[in-house]
Amino acid sequence: MFRISDRNTAESLKRELIMKNKTMVSVNCITYNHENYIAEALNSFIMQKTSFNYEILIHDDASTDRTAEIIRDYEQKYPDLIKPIYQKENLYSKDVDIDDLNTERATGKYIAVCEGDDYWLDPLKLQKQVDYMEGHPECTLCVHAAYIVNVIGRKIKPVRPSVGNKIFTIEEVIEGGGGLFATNTMMYPRYLDPNKPDFYKKAPVTDYPLVIYLALKGQVYYIDEYMAAYRKGVSGSWTNTEQSSLEKIIKHVDNTEKMLAHLNQYTNYQYDEAITNKNNINQFKIMIAQERFEALKEDRFKAIFKKLGKKEKTKILIKQYFPQSVRTYKKLRKKYRLMK
Template sequence: MNSKIMVSVSCITYNHEKYIAAALDSFIMQKTSFNYEILIHDDASTDKTAEIIREYEQKYPNLIKPIYQKENLYSKNVDVDDLNTERATGKYIALCEGDDYWIDPLKLQKQVDYMETHSDCTLCVHAAYIVNVNGRKIKPVRPNAGNKIFTVEEVIEGGGGLFATNTMMYPRHLDADKPDFYKKAPVTDYPLAIYLALKGKVYYIDEFMAAYRKGVSGSWTNTEQSSLEKIIKHVNNTEIMLEYLNQHTNYQYDEAINNKNNLNQFKIMIAQERFEALKEDKFKAIFKKLEKKEKTKILIKQYFPRSVRAYKRLRKKYKIK
């Protein structure tokens, strides 16, 4: 086995004491023909996350390379993702946060095998399951039935939910000079996918090799998507990022960007129960493309609002998930 590091696993963690061991175990179980390193960045956790990482560090000192922050940098608007990957030595970077985990011991090997034989591939992703805090499967993140090369337009219109973040692998050398639109983004995974798509080909492997956990206390989804007001703020910030992207690409992807902005505005209007959106041509087209289940939900909200509110009250009262 070559002594050089092929993959740097970047793991950002904060107050993940219930989940960090599952993440670390899923990194350690990887079966590869190459060396890899595990870069852990603990952002001053106030629970036992750091203590658990130290136990693993002592057991695997040549594999696990942690940073233990004394103060939380994310709250100071420091890009902790870049801070962690700056110290990477691998040819490729693989992402996985401390509350997520991988489920296939050959995940890294499969992605590296493809990227090593396709030098034009700048982002390799795969299917994943969204799971709850207990690891129970909720739904799949499977953007295509079968392996596929995604276009820049598809990545833009697909948004941050197109690929699970902990499926992403990309060449480390592309990490150094990220454009302004990336730096203006409210999140990092979506603009990172766009940036990498602009640099080469995005290859999707249609195999479930990761679990992306939702509902974790303190997670980005639970904090930044916890109210309609915060969601609207996030959408507005995303529009700003996409405008920077438009300028960066000389408006080459203007149609895809407009489609994405229209979709985001459509979702906001439906959440606000502004069903006049269904009468506008640009939103009619969006509604037609929705799956039957989503269409039904919207129509029920529109024509049976009292029943929907009563159902929500019952769910809240009896804590139905």
């Protein structure tokens, strides 16, 4: 006689089988001239221990070094897991959105982001994020703590926006900027990837407006665990090229203000105060970089200075009252780095 408990067990096994055959996560990996780093990134993807299937979507943007060759070696070893695109000409230089180009072929329910010079630290990273998102369908972005590392993987500083797990508000996301979360900690539902709004499309970089867009669509949840390493100082990276001089930083800030103006219109000025605060924070940083310390007397900048930690305040005051000592220190530091 067929019992109800048997029927329930059979249905449970059926659902489990469907789940195992379904791709749950698509890893979006964009790479260009990352021959010294791409293997570490790929190994960190492959080491993931999950109860579900996932795929690794790699887009090599016509690298001129051995990056593509290394990817091909991994593709041969893991043909069911690694799905690469090898471009013959660089599309980023032609203003093609290579992120969308890579994710439009995704089959996973969620997209996890990690560029070819970054890597993950925890083999349970994907599992932990999927577990949360599956249990909280209102969550449209799941992130976690990370370390910023240098080119050889040495830890520089943490990216830890909260001590303890936390749900971030839209205002906190806007004011936090692109550095609030490390890009390679992001996981979000794939259905939100197409048809991104104009404020995203017109942005100078995509990580900051993407976080804002996802925050507008639901809940942003932060897991207070270090599960990724975000690398800085890589030759040809966005940070090294677009943040290499004060002139380029000012240009980037101007473009960010334009993006935030589009965001303001898109949201019917619902977050105008947060956007104004973020613009003031960016202008404050430029004033300090230009050594225009008289700006600290303005009320809008006084409020920002008060919110800084002791370490940041001390640095600014040293720059203000001992400028020559700071310049000498920078020269010695640069000389020491060249000698290493």
